[in-house]
Amino acid sequence: MSLPKTFISCDWGTSNFRLRVIDTSTLEVIKEFSSSEGVKEVYQNYIAQQELDKHTFYANFLKEKLKEVTDLAEKTIIVASGMVSSSMGMYELDYTSMPFSSTGDELFSKMVTISEDLSLLIISGVKQGDNVMRGEEIQALGLTAYLEGVEAGVLLLPGTHSKHLTFKENTFHLFDTYMTGEMFDMLSKHSILSNSIAKGPLIENTEKAFREGVRKAMVEGVSKNLFKVRAKSLLENRDKVESYYYLSGLLIGDELSYLKEQDQKVVVAASGLLNCLYQMALEEVIHDRERLLFFDENILEKALLTGQKKILEQQHECV
Secondary structure (H helix, E strand, O other): OOOOOEEEEEEEOOOOEEEEEEEOOOOOEEEEEEEOOOHHHHHHHHHHOOOOOHHHHHHHHHHHHHOOOOOOOOOEEEEEEEHHHOOOOOOOOOOEEOOEEOOOOOOOEEEEEEEOOEEEEEEOOEEEOOEEEOOHHHHHHHHHHHOOOOOEEEEEEOOOOEEEEEEEOOEEEEEEEEOHHHHHHHHHHHOHHHHHOOOOOOOHHHHHHHHHHHHHHHHHOOHHHHHHHHHHHHHOOOOHHHHHHHHHHHHHHHHHHHHHHOOOEEEEOOOHHHHHHHHHHHHHHOOOHHHEEEOOHHHHHHHHHHHHHHHHHHHHHHO
């Protein structure tokens, strides 16, 4: 069976929701819609009502949101990854065990019928020991096409819960999770440090503070240096924006510090400011520039779509 000319990409996270109409052959985004209605919010709304079962409630939500990108005048398939396959999501799927290859054949998926002309292909997450992820594995799967010249290394997916995936010969074998983004958010907004920092631009003096934080974390760790963010503000009247980046440097430096003892290739998939910060941090951790590879934003934008298309291709091969 041939692939449809278009499909709907659904990226459904804990706190965000995004639909995109995708040209299957080119992966061009034809139309898109996004909102803050992540799985957590939808699940809470489902629990608060008693009229509809879970499948119907989520199906109605999807059909309503699809009106933003399509008129559903013909058969439509949604390819959904992220938290949609979690216990809070529409249909829970068990995690796939590591490893998984560049084809994605090992990843679990399930086709769910929403209506006569609307189907939903849900993709599960991945587990390894006491570690799990949902969504990042599809981005990693999409990036394998750009890793063909790299025999082995570690792929970094920075974010709220940063993932480090170890790969060799087109197969991901191991992964670790670092709560770097969430820790920064908690410390900067809800701790005693919040009065000592302020968000601001990355310029020469704030970059210097960031790099200082990275170096401190590499040598001394995070814990003994956290309170110094406040102490320097009180005793030295340190600029709050500099302290903001110093704190970021501490946490990112701690996440990356283990890499200084290794010699494998390090590939980073991040965009915007986060990409700049990880580049600077890795310059402090790894002095051999040949070990570092940073994907540009055009590749990152299509990574998830490429991964979802691979799963869609598998589904059609099985039909």
